[in-house]
Amino acid sequence: MRKSIVRDLVILIVIFGMIWGIVSVFPIFPEKIELLSIDREEELGELYLEIIQNDPTFSLIENQELDSIVEIIGTRLIDGLGKSRYEYKFYLAETEMINAFTLPGANIVITTGLINFCESAEELASVIAHEMGHAENRDVISRLVKELGLQILTSSDPFVMGEVTRVLSSAGFDRKQEKEADLFACELLENSDIEPRTLASFFRKLKEDIDNDLLEKFEIVSTHPNFTSRIRETLEYIPSEDFEEIEIEVDWQEVIKMIETQ
């Protein structure tokens, strides 16, 4: 009698195990973002860029000198990243606000206020690397789906579109997503021959200046109460023994002058 109970139990466990295995390999409820192809995401990115271009709070600018600086930093990171499903594009927004955010399809917007706040090309690289983490992890598109719904994203209603850009440029990723983007940034910086702990020193500077009004909506400070642990975790990242930093060849003082004379 007891033997048959044990046997039944074993059979039950095996059946549960098989069901669990099948469900985890072929999810019954796939992530909604998987319904959105990379091509479609890139199309959405183009659409949101157009909206942002027409929004006076962002005023995207073209400045040959500054664009080439961002290009040098971006290229270093893209080379460090290697293969990606995205083609990265960087845009400059002229505003005192300190911010950087990622639109769907790996379109990264950087404000002149952020460049002015950074003390080196490496600091700016660490912020861009964090944003690239959100792009690679598809955090941006999953957040939009979560907050606004898949249907709304493809709407052409101007009010809805305005809402989309508000969501994109403001804080709102969860702690897990921020943590993953920080780790991604450290690894990417290391692969790009940039000291990964630059991100930690940048965070510390932000923390000291957290009451700065210009930081109000900075995407990177979205988990503000958790900031100390993010600094610690980023500092704890140890690059491999053969890591050697190669300075980004940009005269940062000149860059700041360019911003001031903009």
Ligand SMILES: [Zn+2]
């Ligand atoms: Zn972030």
